[in-house]
């Protein structure tokens with residue numbers, strides 16, 4: 618996965634909206650560093666694919682491995698040139714709160730093994746033997762259980778068709794992801810009262826924002842045929858066998874790169890905004906937040922023979938991912954809530 622900080626303006630907005638300055642970037646960025654175990658780029662990358670970075674912005678010793686892949690696609694160096702050519706300036710990284718310009722992505726990868734680092738590997742697996750940690754695999758949280766004082770006292774779960782309640786000693790933390798967290802809250806009676814009443818869900822707390830303001834991140838790719846070495850050619854025949862061997866023997870080679878290795882962020886230029894709809898122009902994002910993200914990819918495609926990119930035939934604009942206004946989360950609760958106990 619790509620690893621970067623969000624932009625300082627987004628945190629500023631968050632802090633303003635909840636009236637709590639501890640959400641500002643200067644405070645939050647300390648926690649980005651705390652989690653990080655950074656390793657500099659390996660010397661297996663060519664010179665023009667070796668990223669620069671600001672040593673003051675990285676840190677070592679955290680649980681999550683962050684580095685640059687041991688391998689970079691040769692054509693990605695051209696993406697860097699293209700970004701600069703269209704005005705998205707090359708920068709050191711996306712970890713200074715600016716989130717503007719273009720840079721090689723840092724990734725959550727273990728530098729020594731070339732394998733993926735993740736929240737699971739960093740924060741869970743090393744601690745599964747702790748006596749104060751119990752994992753319930755294959756278990757679906759059906760709803761949060763509240764007492765008469767509206768205090769969450771547990772979670773009703775189902776495993777293999779059987780339901781029971783996990784009681785909380787202290788608190789219940791909901792971390793079901795972008796869709797399922799609001800869904801779980803709603804079926805538990807926490808959400809917009811009108812919606813819950815229509816669905817005959819007893820209202821524990823009228824929270825109009827729960828399940829609202831979902832932003833669709835529109836993503837699309839633009840492909841060009843080339844006759845240079847790409848993910849397609851490296852994934853076939855002898856090249857693929859070499860990649861597997863490189864990875865197993867030395868944690869190097871094509872298989873160490875997750876793709877999307879170079880990216881750019883920008884506010885969509887004014888001349889291109891003229892045809893935006895009024896709905897699109899409504900943005901809930903911080904004014905400094907760049908709404909478009911360009912990402913190169915080494916996705917596998919059919920091999921074709923055409924001329925390779927040169928500075929003169931680089932497309933004027935790369936693939937664009939635009940984040941417009943917001944749409945409502947429309948997922949319905951899976952079923953009526955379990956009774957509050």
Ligand SMILES: Cc1cc2nc3c(=O)[nH]c(=O)nc-3n(C[C@H](O)[C@H](O)[C@H](O)COP(=O)(O)OP(=O)(O)OC[C@H]3O[C@@H](n4cnc5c(N)ncnc54)[C@H](O)[C@@H]3O)c2cc1C
Nearest residue numbers: 618619620621756757758759792793794795796797798801
């Ligand atoms: C295609 C894609 C690419 C991405 N790439 C990147 C990237 O490169 N870098 C990056 O930083 N971010 C990336 N993201 C975003 C990142 O994956 C999310 O921000 C992150 O996973 C959110 O973590 P989370 O723990 O909040 O939720 P999730 O990762 O969604 O975890 C929620 C978990 O809760 C479980 N769950 C849900 N409901 C229940 C229930 N009722 N009972 C029991 N379990 C339940 C789900 O099964 C899931 O395992 C990407 C996202 C996508 C979709």
